[in-house]
Amino acid sequence: MSIFVDRNTRLLVQGITGREGSFHARQMLEYGTALVAGVTPGKGGQTFEGKVPVFNTVAKAVRATGANTSVIYVPPMAAAAAVFEAADAGLPLIVCITEGIPVMHMSRAMPFVRSRGVRLIGPNCPGLIAPGARAKVGIIPGNICSPGRVGLVSRSGTLTYEVVNHLTRAGIGQSTCVGIGGDPIIGTNFIDCLRAFQDDPETDAIVMLGEIGGTDEQNAAAFVKEQVTKPVVGFIAGQTAPKGRRMGHAGAIISGSSGTAEEKLAAFAAAGIAIMRRPVDVVQLLRSKM
């Protein structure tokens, strides 16, 4: 099994005729994902790659194909509107890849997404992949992944690939890899993924890749301490990053923290999370824990 996506995933791509959307739709098809529909307003009636029907609206696509998941490759200024449309059409899972969405747009979208009981992953994320189910939703390269029993959750894109690549080369497969995205406002956080991996009978251990900034990793560490019984291995990128020239006081006041690597690593250690000093350390640490 896997988290959030599986063999029953029926995928719809919003922005399927765009440059990014069409490139990645092709990759998802090649990987074996059940890509059942595309949406681009004004291009309804066309067919993508000779087999995927394109619709003008998400609601029409859902009615015609029974799609249950959407992945969004719509330009930044229209991306929040695409999230509203997918949520309004009743899709239970929305994955938003788009980078550069104004944070106020997401602040307005989130209450609506929650009111509809929808899970949003992202924005500004690489999406997720469940190798055992051949379900790839997003941009994580399929060829570096392999089926197995390690769950991975990460705030970044290419760093995820680096770590997954180490796992696969060492013969350690993955149940699901999820990139939650690096924006200030995201739909699914570390804790949501940790809870899902903890509850997934086919995940034995969890890898968590964090970054400096914010308090998400600290909150996740507290959750691990209280509720996660599976082994967790963690990494924080940005240990050598310079302290920014900060302006204003509100940022420090609201979080009560500056989100440094030291704070996050201390929280990991306190929660019993094994700390990777380098990306390659993931292999040894997992072997010693599993």
Place this chain on the structure above:
Amino acid sequence: MNLHEYQARALLKAAGIPMFEGDVASTPTEAEAVARRLGGTVVIKAQVHAGGRGKAGGVKLARNPSEAADLSAQILGMTIKGLTVQKVLVVPAAEIATESYVGLIMDRDTQRPVFMVSSAGGVDIEEVAAKTPEKIVRLPVDPTYGLFPHQALELAFVLYRDFAQVKAAARIMEQLYAAFVNNGASLAEINPLVTTPDQRVLALDAKIVIDDNELFWRPDLGVLRDDSAEEPSEAAARRANLTFIKLDGNVGCVVNGAGLAMATMDLVKYYGGEPANFLDIGGSSSPEKVINALKIITADRNVKAILFNIFGGITRTDDVANGIVAATSQFKVDVPIVIRLTGTNEVEAIRILEGVGMRALSDMDQAVEQVVQLARGAA
């Protein structure tokens, strides 16, 4: 994008928030003229993107216009936290009865704009937050509806007892929220919000940070960016659509993706080196981007060796290889380059590099160790 105090003042003033008169000056003569127009004692404030301006000597009191000219001459051109002061703000030295804090920030946890107000305003607000957090009242705003009138009043009652002042402050809360939304801000702060001996409520200092993602469709805000307030190489990188931060080390780094870029810097340090920069060439990397990246890095004379660390996903590694070949044929790179690339189109990329006698590694640790050795040998 950070705004200067004088720019933030202009946006808040346009939203109707009452303020003391004042103006910005780039020369001592201009400062003298502003001081003469204002009359009386004035405060000269350095306009740089750095906190602790007062402690660094960037804020001074001038009793008359000629003193304003002299003190401006001292402040203009001085360096605060590595940034040169190009402009000063001249405002009247107001008589103040009370100082409060009003901040509005886009909060990650509640995913909403959150007001924070405290009657203990002024320079030590962070200390107040750390030691007596109960003195700061927070209020999240649902952006679907905006700030309700009763919420604005609730915040104002935290600050004042006199109902005329409460009403004035509530109006300022509403105006601040409007300025925050209309200008695509991620932070808007009035510190301090003051009362005068004659009972008026005014904003004395303002800070605004604009969400960079808004700038794409808000060219009117984009023009507020002050290139001179940035490291020149960082401004050049931004114009080339690269994310770059200059550091003090000697290992130049070119990486795709922010997380991997940070992890690469960390690994340079792990193997005993010092990164010269953070540089993310982003997702879809054209050869052009690679050329610009190499130009910016080689302009730093401290750089003794350069590392490319590319994990191709969306990024095609052959594009990066073409960029490296084009750049090194266009201009002379006189420090060694270590290339690590793996992922999308790597076979083609390696063929391109080998065609000009360059080689590529596939392992990140091996590449970082090698570049650190080379930088050390050259230093």
